[in-house]
Amino acid sequence: MKKFLTPVLFFCMLHGLLAQSYTGFLTDNYSGVHGLIANPANIADSRFKTDINLIGVSALGGNDLYSVRFKDLFEDDFNFEEDAEKSTKSSNNGIAHVDVLGPSFMFNLNPKSSIAIFTRARAMVNINDVNGENLDTLIDGFDEEQDFMIDEEDLYGNAHGWAEIGVTYARILYQKDAHFVKGGISLKYLQGFGQAYGSGENLSVDYDADGITIPGQGTVGSITSTGNLRYGFSENLQEDDFEVLKGVNGFGADIGFVYEWRPDKDKYLLNDPDNGPYLAKYANKYKLKAGLSLTDFGSIKYPNGTEKLYDINATIDEDAFDDYDTLEEALDDLYTEVSSQNAVTAKLPTMLHANVDYSFTNHFYLNLNTDLSLVSKSRVDANRQLNEVALTPRYESKWFSFYSPIRMVEQFGFQWGAGLRAGPLYIGSGSVLTVLLSDKFNSADVYAGLKIPVYQPKVRDRDGDGIKDKLDECPDKHGPVENNGCPWPDTDGDDVLDKDDACPEQAGPEENKGCPWPDTDGDGLLDQDDSCPQEAGPVANNGCPWPDTDSDGVLDKDDQCPETVGTVANNGCPELTETVQKALNDYAKTILFDTGTANIQDASHTVLNDIVAILAEYPNARFSIEGHTDSIGSYETNQKLSENRAKSVLDFLVSAGVDASRLESKGFGEMKPIATNMYKHGRKQNRRVEINLIK
Template sequence: MNKSILTAFIILIAATVQGQSYIGFGTDNYNGVHGVISNPANIVDSRFKTDINLIGVSGLIGNDYYSAKFGDILKDDFDFDDDGTKSPKNANNAYGNVDILGPSFMFNINSRNSLAIFTRGRVFFNVNDINGDTYDNISNEFDENEDFNVNEGDYQMSANAWAETGITYATVLVNQEQHFLKGGISLKYLMGYGNAYSSGKNIVIDYDADGSGTTGSIDSQGEIAYGNSDNITNDFEDYEFVKSADGFGVDLGFIYEWRPNFADYTVTDKDGNPYAPKDINKYKLKFGLSLTDLGSLKYKGTENAYDITNSISEDDFDNEEGFEDKLNNLYTQIRSGNASKAVLPTALHLNADWNINNHFYMNLNTDLSITSKSNSNTNSIANIVSLTPRFESKWFSFYSPVSYVQNLGVQWGAGLRAGPLYVGSGSILTVLTSDQSKGADVYAGLKIPIYQSRPKDKDDDGVLDKVDGCPEVPGPIENNGCPWPDTDGDQVLDKDDNCPEEAGIIENKGCPWEDTDNDGVLDKDDNCPEEAGVVENQGCPWPDTDADGVLDKDDNCPEVPGTVANNGCPELTEEVQKTLNEYAKTILFNSGKATIKIESTNVLVDIMKILNEYPNATFTVEGHTDSIGSVPSNQKLSEERALSVKNFLVEKGIDSARLTAIGYGESKPIATNMYKAGRAENRRVEINLVKN
């Protein structure tokens, strides 16, 4: 049996590559029109007036099945089997990418809007879940006289080549001091130049060397499907480079910038409006979120599927000319129709950038594939996380990304931008230092950068020279950049001087002090400048708020009418005192305790109303008991009950300084303790006015 035919039949490959482009360069704030690749919002508030890309090429290749030292690969005597290391797995995956950014440019429509037009050529391939163990066995140990088994299972393969012509619009959504938000969208017209794909389900191949007599036999099961565009022949030997599909794609993105030092770089335009120069980065932290490559291509082509469940002889298999003949003549075709659409490698990008100082930055970027590798004719990127420190300036940037790439591991690269030239790799340092390198990528290109210019302000007064009335003398924005005059020489500028031609006092807005009401108190010190008063009351007459004949300055209760004899406060009459104690005597306590019964609440509220009517009066809360029990215990109980009543009143808003709690025990009976009724009268609380 022909070894190469069997190898092709089971379609085994084991390579994996990074699906990203221009790794490292994409983090640079001076990447210009390249910014639309990862996030269309990048082009607004750019460091460029215009950026014109002439040509840029990014290619990426990697491998998790095979590794070797980079220098050995370049040698003439390099042997694939002997000079490298194979690491087969049950499910190897592959995806590759060539990305060519053709003539493209971006420019600013105005301070809040930008536009970009770009051309791009791309080649992507994916191979998912190919059994590298089987490939390793066949390539190293195959013997036509020995049996072997292939348990491939499911796999997916696809390759797609297309060109893009796109337009990007980006705008500033929020610009509020520390907070800056911009968004962008790219609309892309897609032109397909070739597509081929294949898939398999539950594939098992069993080769019996003895077979039936003189030849071996092949038992197989499972399903194989393949499709391709019309410009690729079914045997995949010929390819015609013509457009064979149309489609549309969309990229969306948002970027938020935190600008805590906005006041340090904010100047004003000719109208006095805040203006932030576009030639500098203004953020401390920047966060980006984007979704790229939403879309697909519908090729003109065919798709065929076959059930390969059969048992055939080795001779029958070898006698068929090509792969398609083997499928058509030896196995059962189960469907045939138009080729399925080719789905673009849709991805989600999350980006965070930290401006450590003016020139040094740290970038964290994550690219996540949104497409499923189990779907037919679908491209996808490798999931990747990159940490990229960089030095960045107007004419030169250097970056060194360290990335963890799905199925490939850690990659370390370097790149630089020097004016119109950019060149770099996301893996070059790993390739040069590793004895078992699994991948490599590289990019390079040329552009014409036209940078934003720095607005001039010779006198550093915040007014641009082109609108500064005194460009060499600092002055305020409100006076067109010129200093304010002081006509009367009183150190109060005319703009703030209410008496610009008469020397006055700074505190009086440039005017001399007056005494409008002629009360001997200058208006600056007079709280009632238009009403004659007295010096002691800051130029105001003494008030009598409650009109009780006692001036507020002498009135201890200025808002409650009282008597002159009681310093303006109301006097507590004997009748009110009697009412107060009648209420107090009805306060009930739990037997033998100082806790007030709930039914006494209303009585206490009435007592509070009386106390509030005499806000300047102080009272004693006196507790009394009958003679039942010992003298010490009665004394203690009377004190606790008096204090309990006081605490209740204080909690409800009575000033504690107005109340004094006293306990008299059984020492002051008001009735005989010989009888129950008398003892009940003696168990009481009194609230008495403290007379001065």
């Protein structure tokens, strides 16, 4: 019984909680590409020309059951079970979370817009609403000769890991007088690593050591359970060997806006010869900044997962559990399955962020941030972030920043941290000072990373042409303002300057205003030298197009089947579709043999002739004829029979005119069943021949 009771409770003790990643660092105007994590609008009007993140890791762990003193962790005789202080209650919680920002970069598309491409991996494993006294029983063990009661009531759970590849676009939306608004959006392609979740409703287990008397066996314990138990997990968590699923993906998005009040904007005003005055990007220009964003809306579907709901209101004798190797088998046989489905969906931890930043001076700021989860605690198929409020004072400059966030975090209370950025290095924690200064702590986080920052430079004018280098397309060559600081070019090299050239990208004689003489069909041959002046064609064919007799998009000179419509991918020959492949196997599975032999029955000749007709439509395709049997008989006999039957089909097709070089036969015996061999209907499906395209 013990081996099943423990996973029943622990499987349900998962729930998605998440504290903000990179706490404090995201308030920095020099956080660069990291800014899009909290608000995608942050990358517009950035202090960077480009910012390249090499690697960054943020990790969090916490619980409200155990707490320890920091200095005790370094004592030689420290024992967690003995030295940790325990605070059991009816609703204990725990969390472990890792957020990795991989290679990512941002850059400016133009003065008003920026773009970023980022990679990110995230994993959450959490517990929520666990009865701490029950957890003690599970950890310390229990005596199966003594009665006990476990009452969990309602609890929920979720564990999920996934990766993101995303692109962020942000631009300036409005700027007039002292008011400035920018917006941004991130679109994310998601790759799921795996998900498991569970919930219990009115869950309890009452063990009576001598509850049932079985004739001839004596007295055994009874287990009376109540409530409903739901669990779900992705396909790769069904076996002991975990592997990342292929083709399991989804999409997500973030959206955000930022408003800035800039009463002293004129101090940063510069001249743009084409677009008029503009504000320098190398400096912060606001007195007050406010941001609002919605992050992580989207989902990942695991199509081959499992979700089941059980009614576990029953009394079972203890020995009944010993007949099962897995919890799922016990649940299926001993309790009532209310519902099931073959797919699970993981919702992202959608959250609303509100942020206000006040500038005292050019270097000292105070930030107020609120994170509010938009996911219900009772929704087990979605991760949920922790609500929190943070007040962060900071010192900020181009090469160095220091910040010290003071936070109130849902379920973990007061947290005080510190962090810094020094050129390419950033490191910090949202709880380090709480850990070091408090009598005991029950949660901690840390983050660190490296990046390559390329800052916006201060304005210079190296060539002295009156145009700032930031806007000068030729900062080292003197040029007129009307040509953005560059000397007038002759792009096509025809000795006619672009400003006087009617065709600046194409060389032409001066008498035709720099344009070439006409080439009506645009094939590179002037009309006077073109045999087909109205139709574009290669020079090798005197300007005429190569023919395509079957009009399949593959020229006859490259078409292996010039008289038959085909595909480009198949060199102009027809390509076998999934529908035709299915039809082949539908025919093949109806081929009948004399019992226990490889002799094809006469009734199957019509089917085989239909197969010959299909193969004839694809003269360049090669096929594998594969024989399969059920599991009745010996392995060796079934293997030999499957090989002989596949060879018999091959011989028939060759005799009917199919080129033998296009065919091969294989036997798989009983190794690849498509149905259970326990029943007659399943064995019939397993006795089959398949004809598959060799790619």
